[in-house]
Structure formats: C-alpha cells, structure tokens
Amino acid sequence: MLEFISHPAAHVVAMKAGGVVTARELQSAIDAIEAAKKEHPRISMVVEFDDMRWMTLTALLKDIGYGLTQLGDLGHYYRAAVITDKEWIKHIAHLEERLFKVVEIRTFPKREHAAAMAWAGELPKGAHEDPEEDGYHGA
Template sequence: MLEFISPPAEHVVAMRVGGVVTAQELQQAIDAIEAAKRHHPRVSLLAELDGLRLMTFPALLKDVGYGLTQIGDLEHYHRAAVVTDKEWIKHIAQLEDRLFKAVEIRTFPSHDHSAAMEWVCELPRGDHENPEDDGYHGA
C-alpha cells in the first residue's frame, strides 16, 4: 500500500508506505516525482515507512530500474526524509546516503515526524521559488 499524504511544501513529494507495495503503486510514486521535477528545480521526498513489509518482485524491478535512471539526474533532488522506527530501513537509508552524495538522506523516528517535515521543506540557499516563503506550510 502506497498513499500520498499532503505535502508540507510544493517541492516535496510525501507518501506513506505500508504492507505490500505493487508495481502500479510504485509507478504512481514515480509519476508524482517526475511531475514535481517538471515544476521545481529541486525536489525532496518524505516517506513514512513503518508499515512496509515488502515490495512485489515487479515493484522491486521498477524501483531499481527507476533508481538507475536517476543517477545522472541527481541535481534535481535535494533531500529525502525517511520516517521509521524500523532498524533495517534505517540501515538501508544510511547506505543510500553514502552512495548518493548529491542527495541528503536522513532518517527520523516516528515521534519526530514534525522535525522530518521541517527538514525536508528546506531548500538550499538561492533555490527558494518564492523568497518570502521558507517552504514549510505546517502540518
């Protein structure tokens, strides 16, 4: 199950992932990310992953394939906040943070959800689309 949650800022794609994720659900996430990239110079992601059990094999292939296509396009990404209390997910996020230096990836415990929202909304200096707007719209 993958469902979108209200994004805390326009450049953020936010989702809650639980149970089993299918290729169709993953494609919806990819479509949302690609749409955000067309409208914003830098995109950030927020994923709540505590209920995640597994991805179907076609979803896993789609995820890996999409990830590989993005390696040459990392300048469009800024941050990824992963909200979870599961240690195995934290380890994967830490590994990805080391592998993809162009994107800041940070994990947050479930009780620190508001800190994750605030952090993922921040844009690098000069990348604010509206100078009066800090990007955070509350949650």
C-alpha cells in the same frame, strides 16, 4: 500500500508506505516525482514507513530500474526524509546516502514526524520556489 500524504511545500513529494507495495503504486510515486521535477528545480521527498513488509518483485525491479535512470539526474534532488522506527529501513537509507552523495538523506523516528516534514521542506540556501528566480528553465 503506498499512499500520498500532504506536505505544505510544493517541491516535496511525501508518501506513506505500509504492507506490501505493488508496481502500480510505485509507478504512481514515480509519476509524482517526475511531475514535481518538471515544476521545481530541486525536489525533496518524505517517505514514512508504517509496517511495510516489502515490495512485490515487479515493484522492486521497477524501483531499481527507476533508481538507475536517475543517476544522471541527481541534481534535481535535494533531500529525502525517511520516517521509521525499523532498524533495517534505517540501514538501507544510510547505504543509499553513501551511494547517492548529492542527495541528503536523513532518518527520523516516528515521534519526530513534524521535524522530518519541516527538514524536507527546507530549500538549499539561496534557492527559491520560483524556478525563474534560480535561472532554471526546465530539463
């Protein structure tokens, strides 16, 4: 299961994952990320893991494929907050941070949910929510 959760910052795509994530749910997340990228020069993400077991094979392949297509477009991404108490998820997040150095990825325990949401909502120093103020004119 993958569901969207609200976040006060418009440039943040926030979701909660639990159980088994399907390809259809993952596609909804990809669509939300792509829509946010069209509206904002830099986006951040929050993913809260709640007893997630894994993804279906189709979802896993879609996730890997989408990730690979994003390698040339990492400048759109700013931060990713991963909220979890599961050690295996923390290890994957730390590996991804080393692989995708332009994106700041930080893990937070569930008890620090509010801190994770606040951290993800911050923009880079000097950045503004108005894309025109940053000289951004779309992809």
